[in-house]
Every structure is written in C-alpha cells, then in structure tokens.
Amino acid sequence: MEILTVFSRKGLHIKCTPVVPAVRFNYNTLAERVAGRGDFMNELALIHKQAKERLKGICRVCPVCNGLSCVSGVPGMGGKTHDRQGMKRNRAALEQYLLNLRTIHEVNFADTSYELFGVQLRSPIMVAPMCETTYNFLNRVDDYDFIVSQVEGAEKAGTLAFTGDSPEPLLYEMSLKASLDKATGKGIPIIKPRKKNDIIERVRLAEKYGSLAVGVDIDAAGFDSFAKAGQPVGPLSFSSLRDIINDTHLPFILKGIMTVEEAVEAVNCGAAGLVVSNHGGRVLDSTPGTSEVLPEIVSAVKGAIKIFVDGGIRTGEDVLKMLALGAEAVLIGRPVAIAAIGGGADGVSLQLSTLESDLRRAMLLTGCKSLETVGPFVIREALF
Numbered sequence: 001m002e003i004l005t006v007f008s009r010k011g012l013h014i015k016c017t018p019v020v021p022a023v024r025f026n027y028n029t030l031a032e033r034v035a036g037r038g039d040f041m042n043e044l045a046l047i048h049k050q051a052k053e054r055l056k057g058i059c060r061v062c063p064v065c066n067g068l069s070c071v072s073g074v075p076g077m078g079g080k081t082h083d084r085q086g087m088k089r090n091r092a093a094l095e096q097y098l099l100n101l102r103t104i105h106e107v108n109f110a111d112t113s114y115e116l117f118g119v120q121l122r123s124p125i126m127v128a129p130m131c132e133t134t135y136n137f138l139n140r141v142d143d144y145d146f147i148v149s150q151v152e153g154a155e156k157a158g159t160l161a162f163t164g165d166s167p168e169p170l171l172y173e174m175s176l177k178a179s180l181d182k183a184t185g186k187g188i189p190i191i192k193p194r195k196k197n198d199i200i201e202r203v204r205l206a207e208k209y210g211s212l213a214v215g216v217d218i219d220a221a222g223f224d225s226f227a228k229a230g231q232p233v234g235p236l237s238f239s240s241l242r243d244i245i246n247d248t249h250l251p252f253i254l255k256g257i258m259t260v261e262e263a264v265e266a267v268n269c270g271a272a273g274l275v276v277s278n279h280g281g282r283v284l285d286s287t288p289g290t291s292e293v294l295p296e297i298v299s300a301v302k303g304a305i306k307i308f309v310d311g312g313i314r315t316g317e318d319v320l321k322m323l324a325l326g327a328e329a330v331l332i333g334r335p336v337a338i339a340a341i342g343g344g345a346d347g348v349s350l351q352l353s354t355l356e357s358d359l360r361r362a363m364l365l366t367g368c369k370s371l372e373t374v375g376p377f378v379i380r381e382a383l384f
C-alpha cells in the first residue's frame, strides 16, 4: 500500500496511508443532497457561515441559539430588552428535561408522520411565522425571498409554514400567494391582533388563497411598529374573537397562549388550535419558558383543541420533549430564519429534514413507534 508523508500541525513528519475518499453522490442541488442523505452537518455549517456573514451585527448565529449572547433584540433576531429572560427561559426550561434511553423493545422504525387538518405531513415540525426583514434584518434580506424560502423549504421537507403579518400592506398577501404558488396553499397565515374588521378582511383573503387554516398572534398586542405605521394592534376581547372565528369556515388558531385561563378561553371561543408561545421572548420580558407552562395547559384542554408549542426548540430531541409534555406539533423560529438567510429554500428544507431525522432517531432510542405512542415516560426532570 502506498505510504504518504504529511505534516502534522507541529511540523512533524508522519507516515500514514492515504485517506480513502468517501463515496460522493453527484448531487446537483442542496435539496438533492438532502434527499440522498448527504453530509447534513457540513451543509448546515456552510449555511450558518453564510447566514453569519449576512447577519453581521444582527445575529451571531451561535452554535445553540439560546439568547445568551444576542447582538440584537427586537427589531433583530433576539428577545425583548437587554436581559432577554423570556427567550433564555425557553431554552433553559427545555434543558431541565432529559430523555430516558430505552432500547429493549421491538420498535425498528419510528414513524414521524403527522396529519393536520386533513393534510399528511412528514413530521409534526412546522415553520413558525416570521417576516418583516426590513424591520428585523435592516433590509439585508428581501422580504419576499425570505417568505418564499420558508414556504418552499417547508414544502420540500414535507411539512408546512405558518406565515406572518406586517405593517407593510402587501406583505401579508404576498405570503398567501407564496403559499399558494409554492405549496398549493398549504400555509397558515397568522394575522396581527388588529381591529376586528381588519382581521376579518385578512381572513377573507386567506379563504380566497385557499389557506389550510388561519389565526392571530394575540400576544403581539403591544407591537410599536404597527402603531407607528397607523395600524394599531391590541388585546382582543372574547366576543371579538368569537365573532371572527364564527365568521370563517377555516380552522382558527390562537398563537401566544401562556396560561391555562386563556387556553380555556381559546376552547370556549371556538378556536381549532392554540400555540403555546411567548413569541420567542419578543413581546414581554420575564415570561416563563413555554415548556414550563405547557404541561398545565395540556392537562386543562388536551382533547378539546389542538395544542402546538414553540420557543427554544433546536433539535429533534427538543421536539420529542415537547411531544412528551403533551404538544401535538411544534413550530421552529430562529433556526429556520437562519437557514433561510444562509441557504434559501434548500437551507430551510435541510434544517427541517435534519430535525425530522433527529426526531425519528430519538423516538427509536426511547421506544416510540409513532407520535401517538410518545408520552411522559419518555422524559425525566434533571437532578442538576
């Protein structure tokens, strides 16, 4: 066998056999590499590097996005105020849960497939609504490209994207159109808590574009950017919500539920789903982490309404923890935004597919055959 002489870091000569090049598939695009299970981590690292350059001064693209060293808040990628308690607690609370490794069982394949409102998805991992690149990313990324990357990337990964609302008048409709064009309408627009008639007007648009469902991020009630643009947002009364929900055939989702009382209100006003969310810690500081409040909300309303959750979910293991705590599906925010900025639709698809395959492996190693079989037995609380 041929022996090569190479330099080590310290300049010493070392004799070794040549490294046999790994078999490389001739993928044309990043998406094809994903489909062929290429080198996930290297591709993601590349995407993160690119995002880091594009987001200089806005986001450090940390190895784990946990709010500990953000360079921006809101606007930007971080959490509200310099302390970012809400954002940090999302991560810290999830880290308090550990997974029970179980490998004496007969589960050989874990099925992550999930059905939402009659649509079959590859996993219960969806894209959280995110927009306003002018406001949040100093216009370094085009708003339409950002939305299309999320919608198209989710579709390529066999799942779907929630989309956002903005004071920019065309943006909301742009996201509806993107969902229709790139994902046959398989998107869920989330409208800001505007005046009742303004919400109803946007619900009509969602119906027109064939959206799968529609909703309101009720926790965005204090957003200054909307007030400054002459489009006030604010808390919505129970009767307004009930009127809005009764006025559409689309399943309605309330995003931003953090208490049992409001979860019960969501059920009573006819919502089909709720998202346990503190908006990624971007609306009110010092809120609990979402996994802190999820169990009590689950025990109060599970079965009466679909329960989704977001906030600090970074790995497939995190997804499994949220499912074990009783959520039906999860939404991913910042990691998807970073993937969209660094790698467009292919980047988003890769990020979501990586989460899905990590979830599948975590389910296998905890003895869960399907999403229905995930339960509290999967997790335990950390002793330290």
Ligand SMILES: Cc1cc2nc3c(=O)[nH]c(=O)nc-3n(C[C@H](O)[C@H](O)[C@H](O)COP(=O)(O)O)c2cc1C
Residues within 6 Å of the ligand: 076, 077, 078, 090, 128, 129, 130, 131, 136, 163, 164, 165, 190, 217, 255, 277, 278, 279, 280, 281, 282, 310, 311, 312, 313, 331, 332, 333, 334, 335, 337
């Ligand atoms: C840059 C950015 C923009 C966002 N825009 C919206 C929005 O338009 N509507 C909305 O409901 N939530 C919005 N969110 C909140 C997310 O939907 C989600 O609740 C949160 O990011 C989840 O936490 P994570 O980022 O830790 O995964 C935004 C979040 C970020 C980071």
